[in-house]
Amino acid sequence: MSKGICFTDEFKQDAVAQIVERGYAVSEVAERLGIGTKSLYTWKAQSAKSPSVRSEVADQAAEIRRLKRELARVTEERTILKKATAYFARESQ
Numbered sequence: 666m667s668k669g670i671c672f673t674d675e676f677k678q679d680a681v682a683q684i685v686e687r688g689y690a691v692s693e694v695a696e697r698l699g700i701g702t703k704s705l706y707t708w709k710a711q712s713a714k715s716p717s718v719r720s721e722v723a724d725q726a727a728e729i730r731r732l733k734r735e736l737a738r739v740t741e742e743r744t745i746l747k748k749a750t751a752y753f754a755r756e757s758q
Contacts, residue, residue, distance in 0.1 A: 677708045684709060
């Protein structure tokens with residue numbers, strides 16, 4: 666029966682990066698990290714399959730950043746308009 670240990674996505678990406686980008690052997694990385702080689706091969710295959718998913722996530726992150734900037738701008742405009750409304754309401758009395 667397996668232990669059911671869950672690894673974070675960051676841990677998996679780092680382990681795969683050691684194999685793909687740094688050129689370490691799968692068995693060496695597996696031994697150093699204390700995980701099975703089958704897990705590493707599975708993570709490597711999953712990361713190779715999903716470049717479209719990664720690009721979609723990057724696009725979504727860019728859209729989120731754009732929306733946050735726009736929200737900050739609109740919030741600032743609203744604050745300025747509230748202050749102007751209060752100022753002119755006092756002036757008209």
